[in-house]
Amino acid sequence: MKRLIGGFFPAAAVIVALATIFAERWLPIPTSLQASYFLDLTAVAVTAMFGVAGALRQTKAVLDEFTTIRRRRADRAVPPINAEFILHLILSSEKCDDQVNSLEELYAKKRARLGSGRADIWYWKQVIGLVWRQLFRGRAKTAVVKLVCWALRICGMGTLADALTKAAAELTSAAPQPSNRRRP
Amino acid sequence: MNLSEFEALVLTGVISAAPDAYAVPIFEEVEQLLPSKKELPLGRLYVALDRLERDGLVRSRYSKPENEPNGRSRRYFEITGAGSRALREAIADTGIGQFSPRLGATR
Numbered sequence: 001m002k003r004l005i006g007g008f009f010p011a012a013a014v015i016v017a018l019a020t021i022f023a024e025r026w027l028p029i030p031t032s033l034q035a036s037y038f039l040d041l042t043a044v045a046v047t048a049m050f051g052v053a054g055a056l057r058q059t060k061a062v063l064d065e066f067t068t069i070r071r072r073r074a075d076r077a078v079p080p081i082n083a084e085f086i087l088h089l090i091l092s093s094e095k096c097d098d099q100v101n102s103l104e105e106l107y108a109k110k111r112a113r114l115g116s117g118r119a120d121i122w123y124w125k126q127v128i129g130l131v132w133r134q135l136f137r138g139r140a141k142t143a144v145v146k147l148v149c150w151a152l153r154i155c156g157m158g159t160l161a162d163a164l165t166k167a168a169a170e171l172t173s174a175a176p177q178p179s180n181r182r183r184p
Numbered sequence: 185m186n187l188s189e190f191e192a193l194v195l196t197g198v199i200s201a202a203p204d205a206y207a208v209p210i211f212e213e214v215e216q217l218l219p220s221k222k223e224l225p226l227g228r229l230y231v232a233l234d235r236l237e238r239d240g241l242v243r244s245r246y247s248k249p250e251n252e253p254n255g256r257s258r259r260y261f262e263i264t265g266a267g268s269r270a271l272r273e274a275i276a277d278t279g280i281g282q283f284s285p286r287l288g289a290t291r
Contacts, residue, residue: 098207101252104254126227129226
């Protein structure tokens with residue numbers, strides 16, 4: 001409704017301006033120079049008045065809408081959408097649903113305790129940690145070994161590089177368990 | 185089966201949070217049991233749970249989305265017989281439960 005009113009006033013201003021020009025040109029009214037100026041000035045004044053009023057109403061409508069969205073977001077405790085989007089991009093749908101669910105539940109609790117800013121930071125930290133631990137941790141280790149071997153080969157130590165590759169492969173196949181697990 | 189302290193804590197969390205043992209209650213249980221008051225990353229818990237499932241110490245199932253309040257499926261965990269045995273052994277052999285009376289109580 002506010003948008004309609006906001007749109008109505010500028011339109012009305014244009015119609016009034018056109019009607020004034022039409023009256024000036026085509027209706028049998030005195031068309032002395034003074035009268036013409038008077039009509040032109042009236043048209044400009046009316047247009048400006050309606051235009052400013054319409055713009056103000058439109059601005060108020062937009063601000064009201066913005067405030068409503070902010071209030072709704074504050075009530076619902078919505079976590080950062082971008083962070084959630086990263087999880088959707090990377091994880092399978094079931095896994096992602098479960099992890100986003102858990103993150104949202106914990107986020108709501110954190111937000112109640114710490115406030116939205118710190119809860120948002122907490123959420124981002126958790127998402128980065130989830131992605132790192134589940135996707136890149138093992139691969140990063142492999143990449144480091146490959147990089148070191150490549151550097152050794154460039155330096156002419158191919159035998160050492162081969163030995164390192166072999167040792168890394170043996171370690172990976174012999175010890176799939178994490179390093180913090182106790183050995184018998 | 186030799187468990188790390190963290191894995192023993194996670195298994196205890198799974199037992200304590202049963203029958204609705206999904207990630208959040210387990211996370212809260214483990215956070216309470218942890219000796220240090222450092223913030224526990226959720227990713228660490230998920231990795232540990234995946235590892236325990238791979239080793240056959242816990243099993244998991246995804247719920248149907250329509251049964252959940254926000255329409256997203258959840259992963260529920262349950263300890264297996266092997267998991268219970270491993271936890272009992274870990275507590276008896278290595279005294280993992282010494283630092284936490286609640287973990288010792290599962291003995």
